[in-house]
Amino acid sequence: MLCCRPGSLPGSQAVRSQRSSQEAGKQTTRMAHSLNEWLWQHKFWLPPGITWEDMKESEDIHYxxxxxxxxxxxxxxxxxxxxxxxxxxxxxxxxxxxxxxDKLRPKAQPISILETxxxxxxxxxxxxxxxxxxxxxxxxxxxxxxxxxxxxxxxxxxxxxxxxxxxxxxxxxxxxxxxxxxxxxxxxxxxxxxxxxxxxxxxxxxxxxxxxxxxxxxxxxxxxxxxxxxxxxxxxxxxxxxxxxxxxxxxxxxxxxxxxxxxxxxxxxxxxxxxxxxxxxxxxxxxxxxxxxxxxxxxxxxxxxxxxxxxxxxTEESDVDEERENMMEKEKNGIAHFSNVTNRNYIQRNGSEPLNNRAHLTNGHVKER
Known part of the structure; x- marks a missing residue:
């Protein structure tokens, strides 16, 4: 009965794993090579009758x-x-x-070199x-x-x-x-x-x-x-x-x-x-x-x-800003319109000066202007 030296079995496993990894690498390389050959078939890229051999370059011609x-x-x-x-x-x-x-509109200067x-x-x-x-x-x-x-x-x-x-x-x-x-x-x-x-x-x-x-x-x-x-x-x-x-x-x-x-x-x-x-x-x-x-x-x-x-x-930021400005302007116009309507109604009812033409004193009373 043959006996193996201590450590010989793990070494053989390492050799086998190394060989299997090498074979897997070779197989991957072959697959990549086959895929590359299939992808670059001239019938996919070139007209019938033309091959990649006809597309060889020279010193003066490049493709x-x-x-x-x-x-x-x-x-x-x-x-x-x-x-x-x-x-x-x-x-x-x-x-x-x-x-x-800014309303500045710069005018392009003529460039004689480009025009020539x-x-x-x-x-x-x-x-x-x-x-x-x-x-x-x-x-x-x-x-x-x-x-x-x-x-x-x-x-x-x-x-x-x-x-x-x-x-x-x-x-x-x-x-x-x-x-x-x-x-x-x-x-x-x-x-x-x-x-x-x-x-x-x-x-x-x-x-x-x-x-x-x-x-x-x-x-x-x-x-x-x-x-x-x-x-x-x-x-x-x-x-x-x-x-x-x-x-x-x-x-x-x-x-x-x-x-x-x-x-x-x-x-x-x-x-x-x-x-x-x-x-x-x-x-x-x-x-x-x-x-x-x-x-x-x-x-x-x-x-x-x-x-x-x-x-x-x-809706972008510029659109939001513009809409916000329009809303603020509309609110201001609405407040002014409401103030004018209120003043006209007050004059019609009381026959006196509008409220915004009166001055408020420190004691809370209203002084006519």
């Missing part, structure tokens, strides 16, 4: 890489920090000094012809080199929407809170997928169309909080026109029609085709939802002649 999207996370955090610093260190002191009601650049480069764009000829979005697809300007444009937009998601729980809850979540999620998925599948050109069109109206929305909110009613109303009408035209006319014709029909002239439908179109249709449904709200606000504006508060908003 989008999925790992580039990781840069949006630190950029989003940087934008959150910049936003907090700006709001607390710059916006709040300035608004306090200006009293939020616009005259030379922007009126005759040659680097991005797909902005004007939308069929160019599919010329050479998917072998379309990534330009540095488009790379940084994508990183900035993706970081911005990620920062909005990070701060969404801390912002004011509005009636369209769920729609905002759907919009941000669809936008982030659309930007990320279009980057990975090299839908850079069509993605650029989507972002430009959205940014066209957003640049009028924030100044409208600022002037609304400053209670510059006329300026706010004017900007809101401009924003409404740009939003309705860009989201209900230009977006369907330029983007949806482009991705649905023009792309079929180049390749057959595949998973990326259906996925991108589903996200774009989701955005269009949200455009219709917000357009209905805007049209209703414009209708109210045309009837009342002034802009009402944002229909999406629940």
């Amino acid at each position: 989008p890489k999925p790992r580039d999207l990781l840069l949006s996370i630190p950029f989003a955090l940087i934008l959150v920090v910049i936003r907090c610093v700006f709001e607390r260190a710059i916006a709040l002191p300035i608004s306090a000094k200006l009293g939020v009601k 650049f616009y005259t030379v480069n922007c009126k005759n764009p040659k680097e991005k012809p797909w902005l004007w000829d939308h069929r160019e979005c599919w010329t050479g697809y998917p072998q379309q080199p990534l330009q540095p300007s488009l790379f940084w444009y994508y990183m900035l937009e993706l970081s911005f929407y990620c920062s909005l998601v990070f701060t969404l729980p801390f912002d004011v809850k509005r009636k369209d809170f769920k729609e905002q979540i759907v919009h941000h999620a669809a936008t982030i998925f659309l930007i990320s997928f279009s980057y990975c599948a090299n839908y850079i050109r069509i993605g650029t069109l989507v972002m430009v169309i959205h940014d066209a109206s957003d640049c009028f929305l924030e100044p409208t909110k600022i002037f609304n909080y400053m209670k510059w009613k006329k300026t706010c109303d004017s900007l809101f009408m401009i924003f409404s026109a740009v939003f309705l035209i860009s989201r209900l006319v230009i977006f369907p014709y330029t983007v949806l029609y482009n991705t649905y029909y023009y792309s079929m002239e180049i390749f057959q439908p595949f998973f990326g085709y259906y996925f991108v179109n589903a996200l774009l249709i989701t955005l269009q449904l949200l455009h219709i939802f917000w357009s209905c709200l805007i049209i209703h606000m414009v209708y109210k504006f045309m009837l009342q002649g002034t802009m009402e508060k944002d229909m999406r908003s629940e």
Whole structure:
């Protein structure tokens, strides 16, 4: 009968446990590798007949890489920090000094360098012809080199929407809170997928169309909080026109029609085709939802002649303050009206001076003035 030395059994158990952990680690690695291979199958991301081997880079040609999207996370955090610093260190002191009601309207000074650049480069764009000829979005697809300007444009937009998601729980809850979540999620998925599948050109069109109206929305909110009613109303009408035209006319014709029909002239439908179109249709449904709200606000504006508060908003602090001021003003008007009515009734009954024209002496008697 063989005997084991003391301590040999625990050692063998440690070896077996170590081997089992190594096998589990290898199995996890194999599963992750299999999942990665399944996820990045070229039939999901590229048109038929095109593989990842056709997307090899060279010294002069670079294509989008999925790992580039990781840069949006630190950029989003940087934008959150910049936003907090700006709001607390710059916006709040300035608004306090200006009293939020300052009528100063600074006029932008002409900058010769920017005007020269616009005259030379922007009126005759040659680097991005797909902005004007939308069929160019599919010329050479998917072998379309990534330009540095488009790379940084994508990183900035993706970081911005990620920062909005990070701060969404801390912002004011509005009636369209769920729609905002759907919009941000669809936008982030659309930007990320279009980057990975090299839908850079069509993605650029989507972002430009959205940014066209957003640049009028924030100044409208600022002037609304400053209670510059006329300026706010004017900007809101401009924003409404740009939003309705860009989201209900230009977006369907330029983007949806482009991705649905023009792309079929180049390749057959595949998973990326259906996925991108589903996200774009989701955005269009949200455009219709917000357009209905805007049209209703414009209708109210045309009837009342002034802009009402944002229909999406629940009661905010500014609205509470304004309502409180209105209530105080109404109470004052009501007290004055009641005092006038009381004095007139007293004169009619007694034929003497009103009560507020009498002086009270220290002994409690009333002295006629």
